[in-house]
Amino acid sequence: MDRKEYADLLLKTEHDYEYYEKKYPKRNLKEGAIVTRLAPSPTGFVHLGSLDCGFIDRVMASQSGGVCYLRIEDTDTKRTVDNGINMIIDSLNKFDITFDEGVTKDGEVGDYGPYIQSERGDIYKAFAKKLIIEDKAYPCFCNKEDEEHIKEIQTKNKEQIGYYGRWATCRKLNMEDVIEKINNGEKYIIRLKSRGNPNHRIKFKDEIIGKMEIPENNLDIPIIKSDGLPTYHFAHAVDDHLMGTTHVIRGEEWLASLDKHIDLFNNLGFDLPKYAHISTLMIDDNGTRRKISKRKDPWADINYFHKEGIPNEALVLYMATITNSNFEIWMNQNKDKSYKDFEFSFSKMPKGGTMYDHDKIINISKNFISTLTALEVYNRAFEYAKEYDSELLELLIRYKDYSVAIFNIEREQKKPRKDIAAFNDVKNQIWYMYDELYRPEIYDWQKITDLDDIKNIVKTYLEKYDVNDDKETWFNKMKEVAGDLGFASEMKEYKENPDKYKGSIADFSTVIRVAMTSKSMTPDLYDIMRLLGKDRMLMRLEMIK
RNA sequence: GGCCUGUUGGUGAAGGGGUUUAACACACCGCCCUCUCAAGGCGGCAUUCACGGGUUCAAAUCCCGUACAGGCUACCA
Numbered sequence: 001m002d003r004k005e006y007a008d009l010l011l012k013t014e015h016d017y018e019y020y021e022k023k024y025p026k027r028n029l030k031e032g033a034i035v036t037r038l039a040p041s042p043t044g045f046v047h048l049g050s051l052d053c054g055f056i057d058r059v060m061a062s063q064s065g066g067v068c069y070l071r072i073e074d075t076d077t078k079r080t081v082d083n084g085i086n087m088i089i090d091s092l093n094k095f096d097i098t099f100d101e102g103v104t105k106d107g108e109v110g111d112y113g114p115y116i117q118s119e120r121g122d123i124y125k126a127f128a129k130k131l132i133i134e135d136k137a138y139p140c141f142c143n144k145e146d147e148e149h150i151k152e153i154q155t156k157n158k159e160q161i162g163y164y165g166r167w168a169t170c171r172k173l174n175m176e177d178v179i180e181k182i183n184n185g186e187k188y189i190i191r192l193k194s195r196g197n198p199n200h201r202i203k204f205k206d207e208i209i210g211k212m213e214i215p216e217n218n219l220d221i222p223i224i225k226s227d228g229l230p231t232y233h234f235a236h237a238v239d240d241h242l243m244g245t246t247h248v249i250r251g252e253e254w255l256a257s258l259d260k261h262i263d264l265f266n267n268l269g270f271d272l273p274k275y276a277h278i279s280t281l282m283i284d285d286n287g288t289r290r291k292i293s294k295r296k297d298p299w300a301d302i303n304y305f306h307k308e309g310i311p312n313e314a315l316v317l318y319m320a321t322i323t324n325s326n327f328e329i330w331m332n333q334n335k336d337k338s339y340k341d342f343e344f345s346f347s348k349m350p351k352g353g354t355m356y357d358h359d360k361i362i363n364i365s366k367n368f369i370s371t372l373t374a375l376e377v378y379n380r381a382f383e384y385a386k387e388y389d390s391e392l393l394e395l396l397i398r399y400k401d402y403s404v405a406i407f408n409i410e411r412e413q414k415k416p417r418k419d420i421a422a423f424n425d426v427k428n429q430i431w432y433m434y435d436e437l438y439r440p441e442i443y444d445w446q447k448i449t450d451l452d453d454i455k456n457i458v459k460t461y462l463e464k465y466d467v468n469d470d471k472e473t474w475f476n477k478m479k480e481v482a483g484d485l486g487f488a489s490e491m492k493e494y495k496e497n498p499d500k501y502k503g504s505i506a507d508f509s510t511v512i513r514v515a516m517t518s519k520s521m522t523p524d525l526y527d528i529m530r531l532l533g534k535d536r537m538l539m540r541l542e543m544i545k
Numbered sequence: 546g547g548c549c550u551g552u553u554g555g556u557g558a559a560g561g562g563g564u565u566u567a568a569c570a571c572a573c574c575g576c577c578c579u580c581u582c583a584a585g586g587c588g589g590c591a592u593u594c595a596c597g598g599g600u601u602c603a604a605a606u607c608c609c610g611u612a613c614a615g616g617c618u619a620c621c622a
Contacts, residue, residue, distance in 0.1 A: 225620040256617030509580035521582035
């Protein structure tokens, strides 16, 4: 039996690797264009880290005039979830991450498919066969127990752990042994026959981390599992070669397997793509840093931000901010531009580990919302309420114009109000504007706490108040009434002689503000009063008790 | 244990031999403006870049060691 027949016996394939090499031609790219890919597993949720990676894939491909495609890595059949693929596509789309090629909701786009790994079984096997024929791979019949046993001895002897060299017993099997075992129906996997020597060091340059040196791989890593599907490492080498990926952008946790990937690319005779290992998103957990996890950190799932009412755009801006530290400075100088106009670079991406900063996201969100028009805020609040707050939704529907007017207070101007940090905060900011939710409240920290005094102040003022007053008149009337009732109408006068007065104009207006809104912190009182109207204010006066 | 990576203020971080009396942002604290708050303006907030040694006229920046942190060490990705 020659090696070709031997390989055929080990792995049945429809085509050989030459067929696939021919089927997928080299890409025609313009100078400097890069090809990136996002390769998530359809496990039923999208990790914040995947979003970050997808953001970088998209942005780096776009700005170079290249291609960014979506590949689905579902070789772990135990973890794949129904509809997981659509979920990934939908989620990513919301964050402005779209793909030029690969898996879409209506089938696949592009010349390098299939883009779903579970549908590429024949391709992986064809390349594994190539390795077997060239004596660079071999079948292994060891089971879990055998490997555990090896590991135990290795640990005791303080030797390198793993399947390699003299420990790799199946490596020594000759063709006859193998054929006999197969005829006996024994299960097997295919392993790489590594010729690496860990005493040799490979010089390598990562696009982000820069120069580094790692020992050569000498482990006979599995490339085809017993279920016939490839391991991540093997699929990575075959796919990224065939699909023409120029830049493999992935999480830092993969850095440790780089030696294996280099070994694989060399043995397969493929050119090594460029690598960019992006730093892991970390969280400060009681003083120690750790990788964010979906179990412990709710925000690891990007749906969390939707529930919080944080706009997708804000999260994208946060991604941009942590991707290149100089982005934030640029953005502040180019407020009218899109993040897509910024030129991101690998060299400015963080090394090591990026701290997840929720305060920063809130701040970005607050600034972003402040740039929206009143109607946009209304629409977004509406969408949010539709899912999470039926009480607010009802009010927004019943009083649409009124609500838009509320959102418009101090909004559409050069320096807009920045009170809404996220849409889950909307009700907390404006509830008192709706009679349905309004509850009167008087606070003991107020300068004036006597109920009769308060009622008298509000009543006297409301008698003079006219909804049609312009702002200046409005304020002059307030000063006038304040003066009549023994308050200082000018702050300066009050500061000079505080004992002469019952309080300042500020104290006076606080009485009105609290009596009308039951809050001490509100937007512009003039606008609020115009929206409430005299009748409703008189009603609120009656409610004081 | 082994291998890889990192360590700059309250926080995220910029800076990779002299232009750093260490950028910027967030947070915090003052003051100003002001009908309140928010916003805005002004100012404060690291005598110092984990520690020890070395190279150099000169180090946060280069080299070595130590400590600490993280990642990987699956027929998971």
